[in-house]
Amino acid sequence: MSRGFLIFLGLIILLLNPLSANSYNTQNSNLLPILNQNKNGVVLIDDEHNNDYSTGDLDELVKDLLSLGYLAFFTSEFGGWNNALEYGHYMIITTPQTAFTQSEILYLKKWFENGTRNLLLSSRGDFENFAKTAEKVNDLLNTLGSAIKVQDDNIYSSNPPSGNSIWNFASSNLQNTIPELVTGVNTLNFFSPSSVRAVNSSAEVIVYGDPDEYQTNQNDPAPEVIFDDTDDGVGGDSIPLIVHEELTLGATSDRIIVTGTTMWSDIDYNGNPDNIQFLRNTMKYFNNKLIEIDGSISIDVPDLAAPSIILKSPRDNSVVKGTIMVDVEVTDVFGVESVEIYIDDSLKATEISYSWDTTTETEGQHEVKVVASDTNENVATLTHSVIVNQSHIPQLDYTVKVMTYNIELSGRSPEWLDVMKEENPDIAILVETGIWDDDDQRLFKETIETLNNYFADEIEYTGVMDLFERENTGKTILSRFPIISSKEFDNVRLDNGQPFIAPHDFLHADIQIGNQEVTVIGAHLKCCSNSVDSANEFKRESAQEGIINYMDDLGNVPIIYAGDMNSEYPDESESDLGNGPVSMLVDSTNPHSSEIHTFTDVHKELRPNDQVATHxxxxxxxxxxxxHFFDDLLISTTTGDTPSALRGSDHRSVDVIMDLSSFLENIVLDEGNNGFLSLKFEFVIFIFVLIPLITKRRRRFIENDIS
Structure with a gap:
């Protein structure tokens, strides 16, 4: 899929030739006057301050607002706040990470003074990149004369929902001060929020924490007010998390609601229904107040944008055969007038799907084209090229792509799957897939099915996963090569012979690549710095020490070891996580280094001068x-370089492409059951029968096979 859900392709036009504030009037021929046509007004969404969530992270919010009768625009589509605020009735600002300019703050103040205004604003706890969020948010609130103030703290819970981290909790401590805001809401989820306090009685708290919550201070300065900073299971119900204020800057009253964290991202729409109900209640409350004061809503907004088209299938440059579905998604803020699907310029359908019997087509290249128009006669076209080949049999290239990717909380952001589609790895080591085994492994099975349907012209994925209940742990290995066996384990042996139980299990899969059985091990070492838990670094280093001994016990075999190490390379220092675990692998002088293997960090080997971030x-x-089995076989590596990379997770994917042609000898690739390769010729007997008999060893992981 393309880089997220972009409603307005006309953004480019606006940025190249931005209209001044004076240009927006009812005489301009580019304007579409919409007066009282069951529209609830214009919502402006700030995306110009490195917001925690913005374009591409709020697709579901935009869709939802449209379905509720609002027109939703990102401020950048107008070339900045000055132009955008000419048309907004409501504004949503999600966790700014760059400061507002003084001009922007004054534009916003003037906007409040000139009409009935409504602002929904989110903060974030003061962890890492968000350390100065409170300062930025408070600059804006202070200029507006607001009685709401965001605190420079981070709220944790001593009793989060099962499987959640301590900064990912829920609160049911809802106040009935404004009943319409909490109607239909039972519990709200908060991800690493700050506290939000009412400075005086003109502001009122809508939601407090539950007793288990408590304040922490990750970065200076300290919070001005301590409500409860003790992790003792009591007192957290005094911590305010959402505050409302009604104030008057001009001739009419205005409303501000500030939340301690963003609660309306795509992640929330895919898992937190009460958060979305609160968002909808907020917009309805704002809308009711606007109509109550102004009587009606007038909308004059330029419609310069053609519809947005996503051609879900077939994918561009793919091979097709038999009967396939042409599947299209078309959206437009002002409404879609028509959709047409063409095969080689021949109109086939006027709907968003078409069953295409490719057996009626000639072999070779064809074009699938979608043409969509909106109610203002703006037209968009999208074309995919495909190759019709009825005798196509999926083949694996000798050039193999391996990727590791922490998908964050079991894939809470749906864009992680877009990263997979964009990267198209042959072997993927996925981290934090813990809840995929719930409900008879439903998410695990659905993910494999979705990917195999998307890559219909490729060898199918099969996979193995470890069994966990927590969303922030667990691993999955997907492979287009046969997975011979697998096991999960947490008990490893330290150098002194003592056992150590790793905080997160390791996942070991043996994968048959040609005539080589390759060991692939997925890891997730303990997170966080010692400032969070003084034992964290010890746990990481002990787990790494133990897995190195485990790999030594395997003997002289090909090994790919990948995952989230929660530590840095020895000569890189961008955090306080330390570099001990990585040093053990790459520094032969380290006392805990391998006695058998020489390990290579593929990024450092191929891009030694490029310091990149994966988190x-x-x-x-x-x-x-x-x-060392892969020495001289490494071709290239990238880190999070696809369109969806910044939206799929708080981590970036890491991949390496290797020339493994030396692993493949006398192989014929067939379509086998469940996507496995069929190995032909007599040497298949050699691989699967003689070798085990001769060596008399089957790796210990077979005993606990979960594949």
């Missing part, structure tokens, strides 16, 4: 390591 905290903590 939002700005550090490189996700790695792919290979042992």
């Amino acid at each position: 939002d905290l700005g550090a490189r903590i996700d790695f792919i390591f290979v042992n």
Whole structure:
């Protein structure tokens, strides 16, 4: 899929030739006057301050607002706040990470003074990149004369929902001060929020924490007010998390609601229904007040944008055969007038799907084209090229792509799957897939099915996963090569012979690549710095020490070891996570280094001068390591370089492309059951029968096979 859900392709036009504030009037021929046509007004969404969530992260919010009768625009589509605020009745600002300019703040104040205004604003806890969020938000609130103030703290819970981190909790402590805001809402989810306080009685708290919540201070300055900073299970119900204020800056009253964290991102729409109900209640409350005061709503907004088209299938440059579905998604803020699907310029359908029997087509290249128009006669076209080949049999290239990716909380952001589609790895080591095994492994199975349907012209994925209940742990390995066996384990042996139980299990899969059985091990070492838990670094280093001994016990075999190491390379220091675990792998003088294997960090080997970040905290903590079997086979590596990379997770994917042609000998690739490869010729007997008999060893992981 393309880089997220972009409603207005006309953004480019606006940016190249922005209209001045004076240009927006009813005489301009580019304007579409919409007066009282069951529209609830214009919502402006700020995306110009490195917001925690903005364009591409709020697709579901935009869709929802449209379905509720609002017109939704990102401020950048107008070339900045000055132009955008000419048309907004409501504004949503999500966690700014760059400061507002003084001009922007004055534009906003003038906007409040000139009409009935409504602002929904979110903060964030003071962790890492968000350390100065409170300062930025308060600059804006102070200029407006607001009685709401965001605190420089981070709220944790001593009893979060099962599987959640301590900064990902829920509160049911809802106040009935404004009943319409909490109607139909039972519990609200908060992800690393700050507290939000009412400075005086003109502001009122809508939601407090539950007793288990408590304040922490991750970065200076300290919060001005301590409500409860003790992790003792009581007192957290005094911590305010959402505050409302009605104030008057001009001739009419205005409303501001500030939340401690963003609660309306795509992530929330895919998992937190009460958060979305609160958002809808907020917009309805704002809308009711606007109509109560102004009587009606007038909308004059330029419609310069053609519809947005997503051609879901077939994918561009793919091979097709048999009967396939042409599947299209078309959206437009002012409404879609028509959709047409063409095959080689021949109109086939006027709907968003079409069953295409490719057996009636000639072999070779064809074009699938979608043409969509909106109610203002703006037209968009999207074309995919495909190759019709009825005798096509999926083949695996000798050039193999391996990727590791922490998908964050079991894939809470749906864009992680877009990253997978964009990267198209042959082997993927996915981290934090813990809830995929729930409900008879429903998410695990759905993910594999979705990917195999998307890559219909490729060898199918099969996979193995470890069994966990928590969303922030667990691993999954997907492969287009046969997975021979697998096991999960947490018990490893330290150098002194003592056992150690790793905080997160390791996942070991043996994958058959040609005539080589390759060991792939997925890891997730303990997170966070010692400032969160003084034992964290010890746990990471002990787990790494133990897994190195485990790999030594495997003997002289090809190994790919990858995942979220939560530590840095020795000569890179962008966080306080330390570099001990990585040093053990890459520094042969380290006392805990391998006695058998020489490990290579693929990024350092191929891009030694490029220091990249694989996590939002700005550090490189996700790695792919290979042992000496892969010397001279590495071709290239990238880190989070696809359109959806910044939206899929708080981590970036890391991949490596390797030339493994030396692993493949006398192989014929067939369509096998469940996507496995069929190995032909007599040497298949050699691989699967003689080798085990000769060596008399089957790796210990077979005993606990979960594949």
